[in-house]
Amino acid sequence: xxxxxxxxxxxxxxxxxxxxxxxxxxxxxxxxxxxxxxxxxxxxxxxxxxxxxxxxxxxxxxxxxxxxxxxxxxxxxxxxxxxxxxxxxxxxxxxxxxxxxxxxxxxxxxxxxxxxxxxxxxxxxxxxxxxxxxxxxxxxxxxxxxxxxxxxxxxxxxxxxxxxxxxxxxxxxxxxxxxxxxxxxxxxxxxxxxxxxxxxxxxxxxxxxxxxxxxxxxxxxxxxxxxxxxxxxxxxxxxxxxxxxxxxxxxxxxxxxxxxxxxxxxxxxxxxxxxxxxxxxxxxxxxxxxxxxxxxxxxxxxxxxxxxxxxxxxxxxxxxxxxxxxxxxxxxxxxxxxxxxxxxxxxxxxxxxxxxxxxxxxxxxxxxxxxxxxxxxxxxxxxxxx
Numbered sequence: 001x002x003x004x005x006x007x008x009x010x011x012x013x014x015x016x017x018x019x020x021x022x023x024x025x026x027x028x029x030x031x032x033x034x035x036x037x038x039x040x041x042x043x044x045x046x047x048x049x050x051x052x053x054x055x056x057x058x059x060x061x062x063x064x065x066x067x068x069x070x071x072x073x074x075x076x077x078x079x080x081x082x083x084x085x086x087x088x089x090x091x092x093x094x095x096x097x098x099x100x101x102x103x104x105x106x107x108x109x110x111x112x113x114x115x116x117x118x119x120x121x122x123x124x125x126x127x128x129x130x131x132x133x134x135x136x137x138x139x140x141x142x143x144x145x146x147x148x149x150x151x152x153x154x155x156x157x158x159x160x161x162x163x164x165x166x167x168x169x170x171x172x173x174x175x176x177x178x179x180x181x182x183x184x185x186x187x188x189x190x191x192x193x194x195x196x197x198x199x200x201x202x203x204x205x206x207x208x209x210x211x212x213x214x215x216x217x218x219x220x221x222x223x224x225x226x227x228x229x230x231x232x233x234x235x236x237x238x239x240x241x242x243x244x245x246x247x248x249x250x251x252x253x254x255x256x257x258x259x260x261x262x263x264x265x266x267x268x269x270x271x272x273x274x275x276x277x278x279x280x281x282x283x284x285x286x287x288x289x290x291x292x293x294x295x296x297x298x299x300x301x302x303x304x305x306x307x308x309x310x311x312x313x314x315x316x317x318x319x320x321x322x323x324x325x326x327x328x329x330x331x332x333x334x335x336x337x338x339x340x341x342x343x344x345x346x347x348x349x350x351x352x353x354x355x356x357x358x359x360x361x362x363x364x365x366x367x368x369x370x371x372x373x374x375x376x377x378x379x380x381x382x383x384x385x386x
Contacts, residue, residue, distance in 0.1 A: 093245070097191060098203045100247045104176035105193045105240055107142040107200060108132055108151075108165065116194035116240030117141065117165065118249060119175050120283055124167040127283045128239030129254055129274075130156040131217075133163045141165065143172045144201055155286035159295065159384060160278055161221055161254055164286040176241060179248030181275030184208055184227060192231035192253050192271070194240025206231030206269065214349030215255055215272055224297065225353030226272040227251045233271030242273040250276050292384055298355040299382040300363075302328065304345040311335040311366060312345040326377040328365055335372070336364035357381035 108117045108128050115132030119125075126141060133139055133153050141149040149167040156163035167173070188208040196202050210228035217223065229242060233253045242251035250273075257270025281296045301321020307313035311333040317324050328334070334342050337351045338361045355361060357379055364374045 094191070094205065097243070097245070097247055098193070101176065101191065101193055101241065101243050102144050102201055102203070103172070103174035104249075105144060105201075106173065107195050108239060109140040109142060110134060110136045112136075114195060114198055114236060115238045116236065116253075118239070118241045118252065119173045120164070120287075122170065122175050123287075124170050124173070125154065125283070125287050126151070126165045126167065126173075127252070127279055128163050128165065129252065130158045130161045130163040132239040133165065139165055141167050142200075145172050146200075147172050149173075155290040155292075157282050157286065157292045157384075158221060159292070160282050161217065161223060161274065162252075162279060162282045162286070164283055177248045178276045178280055179244055179246065179250045181225075181227065181250050181277045184211055184244070184250050184275070186210060188250075189245045190229045190231045190250070191243045192229065192233055192237060192240065192273075193243060194237035194253060196232070196234035196236045198236055202237075204232035209269075212350040212353050213272055214346050214353070217255065222349070223254065223272070223274060224349040225275050225278065226255070227275055229253075229271050229273060230269040231271060232269075233273075237271075248276075249279070252276075252279055295382045295384060296357070297382040298352045298357055298359065298379040300348070300352065300377065301380060304334065304348055306344045307333045309333070309366075310343055312342050312348045314365075322377050322380040323363075326363070326375050327373075328363065328375060328377075331368055333366040334363060335366050336362075336374075338362060352379070355379055 117126040117128040154164040213226040214224040255272040301318035304312040
């Protein structure tokens, strides 16, 4: 909505309040966001849509009260709204950061919908979510400057919900810089850049609210080691970039949270991004051979569910897998992994994300008779098609 003509400084006041709230949350608060059920973003069935709002604010004259004259504009202080020097500096930082990273984000258009993508290298390779490209073999890439490029799909890996598309012409596309997602900490500032609801060049800000999350996409695909962020993530953001304050890609927005009390209803300030470590690993393989041979993810070889008494109840054990060789059996309950307590099934995936294939880990289990046992398990590598 446009600022009221009787309040020319309203937009500046709102912006300062927004920046003040963000600065306060970064400097003085610990965010404890409860993990919500995920909502998969930009599915192939979604179509491009843009929302535009229009309207004018007005003030009705009140009987007996004279209209106040519009306040005089404050003296010019450059392009920044009035506020403290620290807030102005932070605003300049966000402006420069947005301008820096936007050319590295593209729109990916298929016959069934749209999503986002990140320019991976100077050879014309672009990474995105596998569910953005779906079963398409060719797509259209639209750069931030609105130039259109025909592209081919180099390969997809639904197990990590990642894909690579390739363009032959590269003018106007800027490769992103990828950071180390292992160094991401709770409280880090984030920018999510993509095309929510088809709105190109959209930027939302927030912080990292958690790391190591494990979430199901609801289609048999379980993603682990996810970064949870308060940056706004909506349909169309899928495949885009989650950037840190240095302008480096630390993740790929893929899932949005939903309210567990009202399934299907979006939950504000909860979104999940695939970490850059996984993106780089899968992208290199898809670019090189068009397929994935190594997931690079630690693997126990079990399926679990929450146990009513606490812990992760083992539902099944893969024959010949790491757990099968070490001894855990179905109906046993994992209560501790690597010295860390396991309160539910999701915690197992979170803890495994901190290990590499081949590492040894201590696993404590509760047997059906109530006794406990600690076993040493050598982790394997998660199969491409588990």
